[in-house]
Amino acid sequence: MPKLDFDVITLGHGSGGVLTNKLLKSGVFDLLKNPLLDTHHDGAVFELNGKTAFSTDSYVISPIFFPGGNIGELAINGTVNDLAMCGAQPKYLSLSFIIEEGLKMTEFWEVLVSIKKAADTAGVQIVTGDTKVVEKGKGDKLFINTAGVGQLMSKANIDMNQVKPGDKVIVSDSIANHGIAVMSIREGLEFETSILSDTRPLNGIVGKLIEEFGYDIHLLRDATRGGVASVLNEIAQDAQVGIEILQKHTPVDPEVEGACEMLGLDPLYVANEGVFMIIADAQIADDIVQMLRTFEGSKKATILGEIVEGHKRQVILQSAIGGKRVLNMLVGEQLPRIC
Amino acid sequence: MPKLDFDVITLGHGSGGVLTNKLLKSGVFDLLKNPLLDTHHDGAVFELNGKTAFSTDSYVISPIFFPGGNIGELAINGTVNDLAMCGAQPKYLSLSFIIEEGLKMTEFWEVLVSIKKAADTAGVQIVTGDTKVVEKGKGDKLFINTAGVGQLMSKANIDMNQVKPGDKVIVSDSIANHGIAVMSIREGLEFETSILSDTRPLNGIVGKLIEEFGYDIHLLRDATRGGVASVLNEIAQDAQVGIEILQKHTPVDPEVEGACEMLGLDPLYVANEGVFMIIADAQIADDIVQMLRTFEGSKKATILGEIVEGHKRQVILQSAIGGKRVLNMLVGEQLPRIC
Amino acid sequence: MKFLSEYRNPEIVHQYIDELHKITTKEWTIMEVCGGQTHSLVKNGILNILPDKINMVHGPGCPVCVTPLNLIDKAVHLAEDKGVILCSYGDMIRVPGSKKSLLEAKATGADIRIMYSPLEAIKIARENPDKEVVFFAVGFETTAPANALSIIHAEREGLTNYSVLASHVLVPPAIEAVMNDSDTQIQGFLAAGHVCTIMGTGEYEPLAQKYNIPIVVTGFEPVDLLQGILMTVRQLENGEARLENQYARVVRPEGNPAAIEMLNRVFQMEDREWRGLGTIPNSGWNIRTELEAYNADIKFNVNILKVPECADCIAGQVLKGIKKPFECSQFGTNCTPEKPLGAPMVSSEGACAAYYHYSNAGDEVNA
Amino acid sequence: MKFLSEYRNPEIVHQYIDELHKITTKEWTIMEVCGGQTHSLVKNGILNILPDKINMVHGPGCPVCVTPLNLIDKAVHLAEDKGVILCSYGDMIRVPGSKKSLLEAKATGADIRIMYSPLEAIKIARENPDKEVVFFAVGFETTAPANALSIIHAEREGLTNYSVLASHVLVPPAIEAVMNDSDTQIQGFLAAGHVCTIMGTGEYEPLAQKYNIPIVVTGFEPVDLLQGILMTVRQLENGEARLENQYARVVRPEGNPAAIEMLNRVFQMEDREWRGLGTIPNSGWNIRTELEAYNADIKFNVNILKVPECADCIAGQVLKGIKKPFECSQFGTNCTPEKPLGAPMVSSEGACAAYYHYSNAGDEVNA
Amino acid sequence: MCLAIPGKIKSIELQYDGVVRMAKVLFGGITKEASLEMLPDAEVGDYVLVHVGVAISKIDEEEAQKSFKYLEEIGEIDELVEHSQIDRNGGRCPL
Amino acid sequence: MCLAIPGKIKSIELQYDGVVRMAKVLFGGITKEASLEMLPDAEVGDYVLVHVGVAISKIDEEEAQKSFKYLEEIGEIDELVEHSQIDRNGGRCPL
Ligand code: SF4
Ligand code: SF4
Ligand SMILES: [Mg+2]
Ligand SMILES: [Mg+2]
Ligand SMILES: [Mg+2]
Ligand SMILES: [Mg+2]
Ligand SMILES: [Mg+2]
Ligand SMILES: [Mg+2]
Ligand SMILES: [Mg+2]
């Protein structure tokens, strides 16, 4: 970390004056330097041609550091992944901070380092940004927004209208790790575990899938907030199809299962950051799973179920013992149950 | 406003489940509907060719409603203007909300209506978005981030390296209205006034300027946070030039001047939202001013000063009575003085 | 996980199912008393693989569902006091009071913390000496000892800023209330395995005799539930009415003596109001008079007007098993998990919510 | 604005400048007592259009600058108490205490509100009956009456949650301190127009005589300052040493009797420590013993260890006009407005900050 | 120190049964409340000097002119310049 | 109601001079503290049932087997199936 004459970030660092300038020029942001990023311009300019994907997300996770990651890499991977889910190769990201007064510079630095690393890993450039500081008690340490643009891959044909009965539903890896990792350090619920967030960029593997299977991949969706169940319900409703999945095919790591049992949570509703769903032609579903399993981060890929003619707009889960039930959308947040 | 069965926004509305879906599909966001915006996708896809500008800003203004506007139109105009300052015509915007639990739906709706109106006025489309809800006390009613992409105008040549001694410094309108309008309703400082924020989109007028004067416009910069003085200091430092300005040419509305006197503020450091600075070739400076003055929102355009050889990296102000002083960057926030 | 996964084994489940199909000759109506059992039945899709002749009815054993409106209003009132941190279990915070739920109070600024354990609330009290920490303690006999333990800890540590708003109800009086209703259809009970873990089985033998009804103490996993149902149906088919213990790996006849001692030390029995059921004599526990310094209700002397429950909600009949949730005029229309009218729609174990969430009943309303 | 813009008229300013150039024959060192005058001199660039022979020295009249370290530490301590809302004027919150400034305390969670008027603090107290509202009241004679008025309002309204941490200092003892220093170079004073608005001019006549020095009560606009300087130089050139009043449109010889009455009702005189100058006898006001319920220092009995001021900071000499800010070894290097070592670097009227901000001195350090 | 600015009393309101007189004071187009408790004889239309929300002095119009006559009085200049507004809106740059 | 799950005691710590016994209990790979105050004779290695942070019962291994022998006992089936793990990682879709 560069030497600074302040330990915490104060309102002045967001005022647009000397302190803002100092923060920008102190070397703190040098970490992110690249030819396009000029923190003193109003925006970045670059050449872009053809079909372009554009996405944004704000990251408000608390605590900002959690087992397996922090808010910084989450913010990069999240938008990288949303672009990848569009069938695009992410290229340029914007990065905007809302800092609560009093954030320790050491913590901010740690987040920045993760951002840098995540951007490099995903192969994206951060080209424009913004820093705001809000009063103590008017924020939660650090919120991050990223937006990103990417170029659509030529073979990509991701479209809700492509989803049709007979298609298979594939999940890329074991689920619920991120949500449980974060919960494991939440006040009042803490438990000891080696469960880590699964935050990771998915553009690499998605690029390979599209390269290989192109038009036969009908839909991609990362299973973040609300988990697998929410994504499937959205698809069922938006594509006006029925979905059937098998509980016994749901990949859940044993530790995650233990935590879910303890807290009374259903892993299908728990957030992921590095898991995505693929709706693909039945013909290639097994090949997709085979390919996914050759990559780190998708070793537990599996066919979870399929798109069906019946029960339009509904997701039906066949339980491990063979019973069936509707897998509804979650109401509100999933809270730990005791009863 | 569509009929809803809730009055305030709660955490559940950001959980990714039924409530999030309800909020998205309740008609609340229908207001922003356009063929590209699909709130259920991970991003928007559109065609884009050539030089592209990309910019972001987060808006954390408190209170969210202020004389002359609200955080919604600010968020649209702000990013529209940053793109315009790059010499680009803004096209697509992302829109991301961080809502503090307990925000009244009526207030959120009012903000959305302003967003819609501002986007229409500026001629931009909101194509992708995000909604997060944070716990009460972890936010400040509403933060908004927008990012935007725009296409560079063919005749634009906005570049710090173009700035050269002899160039004129033009200010587009009377200054400090926004900052003073916001301060006029701040607890402990309130005063009665008809001063309104000057928030407005600048892409229209910038488009006309570039169309008319093209390469002779060397730099554009909106004088937001930190005001005119901060922008000039940034230019002086980044372009390695000296700047001289004349206090008596500074356009300040009488009401704003009164408020600044009362609070001990220097209008040159007060934030604007619809004022921009132009660094242009001396030959066309008067023509620019004449053109600006024919448009609403830049009736008080004036030549404020010029780029000089001497005192590199410094801005010198010649006071109304002819004395000179350094116009430094602001340290921290400008606070009302009593002494 | 050991002692869990074995009891989810599909093959064993199907042997039980086959056996049930084989022996069931008549229609039988059986109530699973405990909400956790309801949850497991619906979550595992057991209801739609049972013989059609077996009709499972969801009992009142969801502490969240039966917590009276007035007590929730009190919790909301306390939570909205700036000096108070209100701690509660996750399930409780969505339950609607007469004006709002704890979740809504939280949305407008109340300091409400979700806890896994009452011992965590003690930690909060220790770390916030300038605040009053109130634990909103709901629960049947299973949970009451842990809540009692928190008071014992507070006493030992000399914490004067910790108190408990107690809502503890008991299973046997609820079974009696169900059986005393002239409309009752119930022919057998699955008693709540974890309640009996604490209390033992001694209270249930007399009930089986008094009402001439089979009672099987049952666990929560698919194999447990199916074995419990099989044991009940066997009795019914054989014309028996005994107490049996399916869940002997955990439940001893005498219960847990250390827990019972703690209960007696901290609580005294009292008449208690049940949401949807009205007041049942000697049906709950409250903090003993000697320990009233830890009784939030007395400590803060909260006076909140009693508001009548929603007239259209037939929660009482649902909880007694007289009506099914979808027989309620409000089910799925005015009453949904996002906007529950009555408590059984709130907790995911509430009978109405369970039907809404996990059964095809949801289909019609979602469409 | 009437009564402002006329006094900024460039032509009249230049007539005064011309006249000054015409009559000034020797080097003269004149102190403008008041920080507001310093601010105006530098902001309007007057210093670089004055005759070279006139040497303006910035006096100690910046209440923010002379507030002792220990009192800031007390304010920080009070502000960090969860039950306290600390109100203060905007200038005060950036002044460094021994460990931190109020701004830094705010950044880590203290509830600190910036006020335009002490009467706004009364409003805060009225609206927050469950909090203690402390007004950190700094100021010379100009500001003290308003602060006194807030106590009178609190008394009238019966507010028991309002108190004042007072730091009121007086100009005449400061002038004496400057003149009593054997190193002093000062040959004439511009007295502080707004202080005299309250107190009148009666105290200054004896000082002019005692130290045989011209004193001109002066306003704050360019024309005022130049006329004040001209009047002083005329006396000096003529060998006179009288009191004159340049600011008669506002300042009456008797001052403001209603304000003086309020001061006497609320405050009593005491010895006072000045940051950079040490303790000066009878140089400040504190709240009268009868009103000590409104004295935050007594009410909260804040005991904070006194910490010595930074040894390298020559603020005392700067405030007395013995040294210029840029003669300080720390100026612009270790001591900048973002990270001030001493109080004169904090307030934009502090002599060091004024030099840093508005003069070319900033050039070298910024480069 | 002691930032105080001149403004014109627009209206006066009695508070606390007349114990407190609060004025609305106009400063170049903005209006701010100020206490008149230290100026018992100030009336609507008067120009007063306001510091931290309290009016501390009435401005004497006659005395106000003296600054513009002073140089004339001391016999040093020939012409008296009347007070004039500062032109803030000129378009041409004289630098 | 009364979500309680079985876990294995990993270690036991005495708190408050031995008045309170706190255990670290292993649940399928995660560890959580639980009070043993209601199970005075529970030891490391025991399987206990934990509810809201309190261990409320020791699990009886012998009784645990009975559910798998019950059908055999009541003479209704021929073969006893040993407990087996559920396969959660199968790749092929049987739908
Ligand atoms: S559906 Fe709703 S209204 Fe009807 S009984 Fe259930 S909780 Fe009551
Ligand atoms: S420059 Fe800083 S250290 Fe030096 S006298 Fe001024 S305040 Fe003190
Ligand atoms: Mg900008
Ligand atoms: Mg997105
Ligand atoms: Mg996303
Ligand atoms: Mg920005
Ligand atoms: Mg995994
Ligand atoms: Mg996504
Ligand atoms: Mg921007």
Ligand SMILES: [Mg+2]
């Ligand atoms: Mg901007």
Ligand SMILES: [Mg+2]
């Ligand atoms: Mg999103």
Ligand SMILES: [Mg+2]
């Ligand atoms: Mg304007």
